[in-house]
Amino acid sequence: MKLDSKVPSGPLESKWEKHLNEINLLAPNNKRKHHVLVVGTGLAGASAAASLAELGYNVTSFCIQDSARRAHSIAAQGGINAAKNYPNDGDTIRRLFNDTIKGGDYRSREANVYRLAQVSNEIIDQAVAQGVPFAREYSGLLDNRSFGGAQVSRTFYARGQTGQQLLLGAYQAMMRMIHAGKIDYQPRKEMLDLVVVDGKARGIITRDLVSGKIERWSGDAVVLCTGGYGNVFYLSTNAKNSNVTAAWRCHKRGAAFANPCYVQIHPTCIPVSGDYQSKLTLMSESLRNDGRVWVPKKKGDERNPNDIPEEERYYYLEERYPSFGNLVPRDVASRNAKMVTDDGMGIGPTGRAVYLDFRDAIDRDGKEAIKAKYGNLFDMYENITGDNPYEQPMRIFPAVHYTMGGLWVDYNLMSNIPGLFVAGEANFSDHGANRLGASALMQGLADGYFVIPYTIGDYIAGNDLAAVSTDDEAFGEAADASAKQLDKLLNVKGDRSVIDFHRELGKIMWDKVGIARNREGLEQAIEEIRSLREEFWKNVRVPGEAGYYNKYLEFAHRVADYFELAELMALDALQRNESCGCHLRDEYQTEDGEAVRNDEEFSFVAAWEYKGLNGKLEAELHKEDLEFEFVELKQRSYK
Amino acid sequence: MPSLVEAATSQVGRKLLTGITGLLLLFFLFFHLAGNLTIFGGEHAMNIYSMTLHDLGWPLWIARIGLALVFIIHAWVGISIWWRRRKARPENYHVYSSKGEPSRQSLSSRSMAITGIILLIFLVFHINTFALGDTGTVLIDGREVSDLKTLVIETFQNPLYAFGYAIIMLLLAAHLGHGIWSSFVSLTMKSRKCSDLMYTIGATVAILLALGFLFIPLYIYFTGGCGAMIAGSQCV
Amino acid sequence: MGGSNMTIHLKIWRQEGPEAEGRFETYTLDQVNEHMSFLEMLDVLNEQLVTEGKLPVEFDYDCREGICGSCNMVINGKAHGPKRLTAVCQLHMRNYSDGDTIVIEPARAAAFPVIRDLVVDRSAFDRIIEAGGYVSVKTGSAPEANTLPVDQFNANKAFDYATCIGCGACVAACPNSSASLFTGAKIAHLNKLPQGQPERKNRVLAMVEQMEKEGFGDCSNFAECEAVCPVGISISAIAEMRRDYMKAMFDDN
Ligand SMILES: Cc1cc2nc3c(=O)[nH]c(=O)nc-3n(C[C@H](O)[C@H](O)[C@H](O)COP(=O)(O)OP(=O)(O)OC[C@H]3O[C@@H](n4cnc5c(N)ncnc54)[C@H](O)[C@@H]3O)c2cc1C
Ligand code: HEM
Ligand code: FES
Numbered sequence A: 001m002k003l004d005s006k007v008p009s010g011p012l013e014s015k016w017e018k019h020l021n022e023i024n025l026l027a028p029n030n031k032r033k034h035h036v037l038v039v040g041t042g043l044a045g046a047s048a049a050a051s052l053a054e055l056g057y058n059v060t061s062f063c064i065q066d067s068a069r070r071a072h073s074i075a076a077q078g079g080i081n082a083a084k085n086y087p088n089d090g091d092t093i094r095r096l097f098n099d100t101i102k103g104g105d106y107r108s109r110e111a112n113v114y115r116l117a118q119v120s121n122e123i124i125d126q127a128v129a130q131g132v133p134f135a136r137e138y139s140g141l142l143d144n145r146s147f148g149g150a151q152v153s154r155t156f157y158a159r160g161q162t163g164q165q166l167l168l169g170a171y172q173a174m175m176r177m178i179h180a181g182k183i184d185y186q187p188r189k190e191m192l193d194l195v196v197v198d199g200k201a202r203g204i205i206t207r208d209l210v211s212g213k214i215e216r217w218s219g220d221a222v223v224l225c226t227g228g229y230g231n232v233f234y235l236s237t238n239a240k241n242s243n244v245t246a247a248w249r250c251h252k253r254g255a256a257f258a259n260p261c262y263v264q265i266h267p268t269c270i271p272v273s274g275d276y277q278s279k280l281t282l283m284s285e286s287l288r289n290d291g292r293v294w295v296p297k298k299k300g301d302e303r304n305p306n307d308i309p310e311e312e313r314y315y316y317l318e319e320r321y322p323s324f325g326n327l328v329p330r331d332v333a334s335r336n337a338k339m340v341t342d343d344g345m346g347i348g349p350t351g352r353a354v355y356l357d358f359r360d361a362i363d364r365d366g367k368e369a370i371k372a373k374y375g376n377l378f379d380m381y382e383n384i385t386g387d388n389p390y391e392q393p394m395r396i397f398p399a400v401h402y403t404m405g406g407l408w409v410d411y412n413l414m415s416n417i418p419g420l421f422v423a424g425e426a427n428f429s430d431h432g433a434n435r436l437g438a439s440a441l442m443q444g445l446a447d448g449y450f451v452i453p454y455t456i457g458d459y460i461a462g463n464d465l466a467a468v469s470t471d472d473e474a475f476g477e478a479a480d481a482s483a484k485q486l487d488k489l490l491n492v493k494g495d496r497s498v499i500d501f502h503r504e505l506g507k508i509m510w511d512k513v514g515i516a517r518n519r520e521g522l523e524q525a526i527e528e529i530r531s532l533r534e535e536f537w538k539n540v541r542v543p544g545e546a547g548y549y550n551k552y553l554e555f556a557h558r559v560a561d562y563f564e565l566a567e568l569m570a571l572d573a574l575q576r577n578e579s580c581g582c583h584l585r586d587e588y589q590t591e592d593g594e595a596v597r598n599d600e601e602f603s604f605v606a607a608w609e610y611k612g613l614n615g616k617l618e619a620e621l622h623k624e625d626l627e628f629e630f631v632e633l634k635q636r637s638y639k
Numbered sequence B: 001m002p003s004l005v006e007a008a009t010s011q012v013g014r015k016l017l018t019g020i021t022g023l024l025l026l027f028f029l030f031f032h033l034a035g036n037l038t039i040f041g042g043e044h045a046m047n048i049y050s051m052t053l054h055d056l057g058w059p060l061w062i063a064r065i066g067l068a069l070v071f072i073i074h075a076w077v078g079i080s081i082w083w084r085r086r087k088a089r090p091e092n093y094h095v096y097s098s099k100g101e102p103s104r105q106s107l108s109s110r111s112m113a114i115t116g117i118i119l120l121i122f123l124v125f126h127i128n129t130f131a132l133g134d135t136g137t138v139l140i141d142g143r144e145v146s147d148l149k150t151l152v153i154e155t156f157q158n159p160l161y162a163f164g165y166a167i168i169m170l171l172l173a174a175h176l177g178h179g180i181w182s183s184f185v186s187l188t189m190k191s192r193k194c195s196d197l198m199y200t201i202g203a204t205v206a207i208l209l210a211l212g213f214l215f216i217p218l219y220i221y222f223t224g225g226c227g228a229m230i231a232g233s234q235c236v
Numbered sequence C: 001m002g003g004s005n006m007t008i009h010l011k012i013w014r015q016e017g018p019e020a021e022g023r024f025e026t027y028t029l030d031q032v033n034e035h036m037s038f039l040e041m042l043d044v045l046n047e048q049l050v051t052e053g054k055l056p057v058e059f060d061y062d063c064r065e066g067i068c069g070s071c072n073m074v075i076n077g078k079a080h081g082p083k084r085l086t087a088v089c090q091l092h093m094r095n096y097s098d099g100d101t102i103v104i105e106p107a108r109a110a111a112f113p114v115i116r117d118l119v120v121d122r123s124a125f126d127r128i129i130e131a132g133g134y135v136s137v138k139t140g141s142a143p144e145a146n147t148l149p150v151d152q153f154n155a156n157k158a159f160d161y162a163t164c165i166g167c168g169a170c171v172a173a174c175p176n177s178s179a180s181l182f183t184g185a186k187i188a189h190l191n192k193l194p195q196g197q198p199e200r201k202n203r204v205l206a207m208v209e210q211m212e213k214e215g216f217g218d219c220s221n222f223a224e225c226e227a228v229c230p231v232g233i234s235i236s237a238i239a240e241m242r243r244d245y246m247k248a249m250f251d252d253n
Helices: A012-022 A043-055 A093-103 A110-130 A162-179 A245-252 A285-289 A316-320 A330-342 A359-365 A367-385 A440-462 A473-492 A498-512 A519-539 A551-575 B004-008 B011-040 B045-055 B058-088 B112-131 B148-155 B159-186 B192-222 C038-051 C123-130 C152-162 C169-173 C180-191 C194-213 C224-228 C236-250
Strands: A035-039 A058-062 A183-186 A189-197 A200-208 A214-218 A221-224 A263-269 A292-296 A354-357 A394-403 A420-422 A604-614 A616-625 B137-140 B143-146 C005-014 C023-033 C101-105 C114-116
Touching (some): A035 A043, A043 A058, A043 A440, A058 A189, A162 A183, A162 A440, A245 A551, A292 A330, A316 A330, A330 A354, A473 A519, A473 A551, A551 A604, B011 B058, B045 B137, B045 B148, B148 B192, B159 B192, C023 C038, C152 C180, C169 C180, C169 C224, C180 C194, C180 C224, C180 C236
Antiparallel strands (some): A200 A214, A292 A354, A354 A394
16 A cells, blocks of 8 residues: 655745645536536535535535435534635734644644645635624624634634534535535435445445435545544534444445544533443533542542532542642643543442532632533533533543544545545544644544645546446445445344443443553453454344434444454554643653553554454554654644 | 515515504504494484595595505405415414413414405495495485484394394404504514514504494494484384 | 433334334333433343344434434424423433433434435425525635635624534424524524625525425424524524525515
8 A cells, every 4th residue: 555645845835825736627618528526515525515516516525414414514613714814913824834733742743734824814705705603793794702722812703603604505506506406415315335446536425314225426536524533432513414334334345544542522511321321422612621530539439519618529630730720731631531530430330430619719700600601501501401500610521532543645635545535524634642622623624624625626627537337246245245334234133232232332432542551451352342243243233224213223234344443543543652732641741640641663654454344353453654844843732 | 675666565664564554454444433423313314424535636545545555465465474374384283272471373363364355355345334334314404414323233133144244343343453563563563572562552443443443333223223322213 | 330220111213214104112111310411321121122122213313423413313293302402312311210201203304205204305495505505605705714804793603603503403393394593503504604795695595495305394483493403593584584695586686
């Protein structure tokens, strides 16, 4: 497998422009002759589909939900970054680039990240022109806030619904092109396989989620925008339909999977309340600006938190990180919550929670002031938990939130399978080992609006793409394989439900491939995943049939793929003998628990090639070395 | 761009039509009530009023035709809305209930079509009874005019008429209890504050109007036609 | 784990397809935790059904955070259940008591044919947006964002309308199955903003026409839609739509 990042030469600032000057263009009348399949309608997919259709390509757009507007991106809350420097606080493209590279703990590609920062401003222009109602000042001009510990205010936001508003903008752009007849819209269709003809991605296989029909689609290129794989942990903040299936099946067809072990865990989520829990809800990080995180010093202390005196409370973040206190970055906060609860100081019925206390803030600023700032969040918390956070400290716990890993792509966002492009959370491209708040929305839209439309043209113009019929052998083989897999699942007829398996897989992942990892745990995890996978194929019970709407069947094949991905994640975490970003290996930290990165040996992208599966996953590691020409590598410290 | 007819029969157009015609009918009712209340005026007030109207000649006919048109449009559009609703939900809920505030679902709003249709049927009877009814004549200032007043007083001696009318007027109150506010919303009133205020005003007007109308038959019935408020009446 | 358990009786509409006859089936769950969400309670029911070798109840969901608009069902006659400003995925079982019977039906409207059980086809909403619910700005052709100030008041108003999650509860609850709140909200969102001005006439005319074509009923100003809307969109959206429609017809500028 050859991994060529295709990063253009020259100074960082002009790489993208140079590239644009040099790539092949396709005349408008030729664009009309080409067909692009866009899978996914989140920010990345919707923006790509709309933009490609506007350029004249014929686009077919697929998503799992009944409407493109419901893609998981809709749930993003906080905001989207851009280097507009409207507040005049010294932000520049270079600074946004620096922060993103540093935030990713120097495990991302400089050129990609710089381009992201460059196009960030255009995204805001585009969204505003579409009618996205960003927050504004009295002047009528756009407002910004500082987000996730950034030193400048560069985050644009639309109340707590930035993802929703941006997605509706992109969705509406897409609807416009459907109206114009340029997009063939296919909701409730799940991609099950990639069709590769003569080494190039030429089509996909889908299942119609209503009729159950297996369908074949051919095109000149495939753009995969299918989101992240956080649901491998069963519980996460991701939407229930988020999955790895599309990406994983591409991986099995030859696409390299990069950095699968990089998973971001968000520190402030509402904790699990029982076995029936189906998903976790994020509480905005901003709560840590005023809330104080603590646990009782006494293990298993069952007193009402308000009765626990000051000296018996352990404000562990404030004590361990005096200068940042409760505002340490996401990964540090999450890791510490795990440490104290592992030590038995966790609270609540499960022991898997810590307090986030507003008592002092309310005493200091008054209830009204706190209500003005966090009223909505407090209401949401009360609605879900039934507790009143004005009177009782909130209970919070970390939860899986975002996956930085994904299919490997080059500078053109093309995978190592020619014609397979990957955008948004589904690729590995811009966030290294950790993603900054408000940067995923930026990346998804950058990819879809401003990168893919150019680079696909380059690919199509530069390749001879004779039409491929869906009767081609490769389509037949892939369609059969998909149908067989579904049949196989239905015919196990065992006695454990899919959810039960998924829950157990999630527990293995959370305990051993979660916030902190170590060799022993990872090796155990690999064994456990393998044997659970074996049991899954012997004992899963999938109700009903394949010929109609059958949610359990959908979940079953997604879980089957998670079982394979899970092993790869553990392998990847095991090979990475360092701590970087969200990947913390217990063995690689300082005495006082600070992560230790190893730039000498691990400054590379781990791109895995699928080699087969028989009892164990066969995977070969390829390394794309990361070269840093423009930034100086520094060790993070929040002490 | 839709034609004017297409626009008028679009979903928005239909509501504008019910709103406008509903309000026009409401104005007519005010006028009608004022006319009816002349029964409590001087001895001949009601008959003079009726005579003056009839003396108008062709303008009266224009008004009548206009009014009939307004009625027809209102009823036709209203019934068509109701009809479409049955098409739009072929299978009803087995259990259904309103979620309450700020919903305006009420007995009044849910029964607009029924109250409307009853009003329409009533109208036929009503015209038959009074407009086409057999009136005697009476001499006013040497002119022979039809004696509407006596017809009214006689008619409402009949409990069937008196109570029948009263009940219909309650239905009118129900129709307008939602209807007045609703017509303002149809005619694009959007502020929340206005809306709440308008609802109260609308319902109050509806009740007062209906009370005004139903007072007459009941008064006549209970006083046997010789109540003190009716000047110059002779008990029958 | 914490929280008290209760017994809940369920009466759920089961229907195999758009043409199939539907019927109610009754179930009893006796370990319903008060902290469960309503959908988690249905998950538990489904696990029980699957164990018994029966077919699970199909219903739509995705985010389970009240933002994607996938979930949609009518509970004891109320779209999204008893609690105001709450999508059913955000409804918790503590709103019910031990021994309660809960009747669950799909959203019923000719324009939302049943796919299976509680899952309905809401693609009509997409087609309404397709008719004109957008600003026709091509990628790359947008002016600098701050060249177009929007006064805060209108920006906020537009936002209130833009928060629609497209769940279809408005249609489900409306005695007429009208989609006026949904359609009005999108028209009002865009028509309140300067970006929406160039296309405002065509937008309202085309979207209203499409709404009618899809077979939704008329709006009789019941305002039930506002009461069930999980994000509380006001029926003033409908007034905005009517006003814009008239302007589009009669205003020459
Ligand atoms: C609660 C929450 C809050 C967040 N807040 C922020 C924030 O404030 N700022 C920020 O920058 N980021 C935030 N993020 C992260 C961000 O929302 C996501 O990373 C981003 O939206 C992903 O977009 P996407 O287009 O790549 O994929 P998604 O939005 O996940 O879309 C995936 C699409 O692919 C489709 N799909 C998937 N599999 C298949 C298949 N097999 N066949 C067909 N279609 C398929 C789906 O139907 C869907 O349309 C948040 C995330 C969460 C969970
Ligand atoms: C006596 C005279 C009447 C008056 C003053 C009157 C008044 C009104 C008013 C003000 C409205 C509200 C309009 C709106 O919502 O925009 C209304 C609605 C309605 N009227 Fe009447 N009405 C009268 C007679 C009738 C008749 C005869 C019928 C028909 C059969 C009728 C059927 C309806 C219906 C069905 C509605 C509801 C329309 C809807 O659902 O949107 N009304 N009426
Ligand atoms: S599941 Fe997304 S709104 Fe309820």
